[in-house]
Amino acid sequence: MEMARSALLLVTTALVLTLTASAPAQPKCAPTAPDIEGPFYKPGAPLREATGKGLVVSGVVKSAATCEPIKGARIEWWQANPRGEYDDAHRGSQVTGESGAYRFDTDSPPPYYGRPSHIHFKASAPGYRPLTTQLYPKGGQRAVAFDLVLVKE
Numbered sequence: 112m113e114m115a116r117s118a119l120l121l122v123t124t125a126l127v128l129t130l131t132a133s134a135p136a137q138p139k140c141a142p143t144a145p146d147i148e149g150p151f152y153k154p155g156a157p158l159r160e161a162t163g164k165g166l167v168v169s170g171v172v173k174s175a176a177t178c179e180p181i182k183g184a185r186i187e188w189w190q191a192n193p194r195g196e197y198d199d200a201h202r203g204s205q206v207t208g209e210s211g212a213y214r215f216d217t218d219s220p221p222p223y224y225g226r227p228s229h230i231h232f233k234a235s236a237p238g239y240r241p242l243t244t245q246l247y248p249k250g251g252q253r254a255v256a257f258d259l260v261l262v263k264e
């Protein structure tokens with residue numbers, strides 16, 4: 112009986128150690144959930160600080176593993192114009208500096224073919240998995256914060 116108990120304890124200990132060792136490191140910052148790209152992405156959006164006015168979108172590109180800002184990350188956004196059409200005037204990109212921050216002014220996107228208002232984003236940085244996602248601003252919002260949290264490759 113004593114042998115059996117010892118054996119059980121040993122097996123339990125081994126199992127706990129195995130689980131602990133194989134559990135992946137928990138990200139410090141929750142990675143931003145990916146979302147569909149949709150049919151209107153065009154590469155090469157120009158560097159700019161505004162694609163309209165009325166809504167300020169800002170945030171920080173961060174590493175999920177450390178929560179630290181990522182310098183030299185490239186973000187791109189594209190959205191429907193106030194008439195509900197995708198156009199080149201509503202595509203932009205920025206590259207983050209030391210603070211990892213981005214900020215742009217834009218028009219509030221209207222609902223688009225039965226979908227809620229949204230702004231598409233891509234974010235990429237050397238050593239990180241590229242992210243494609245969307246922001247859903249609420250109606251009447253004049254400023255919205257949207258951090259882009261990337262996962263290491």
Ligand SMILES: [Fe+2]
Binds near residue numbers: 149151223229231
């Ligand atoms: Fe869209």
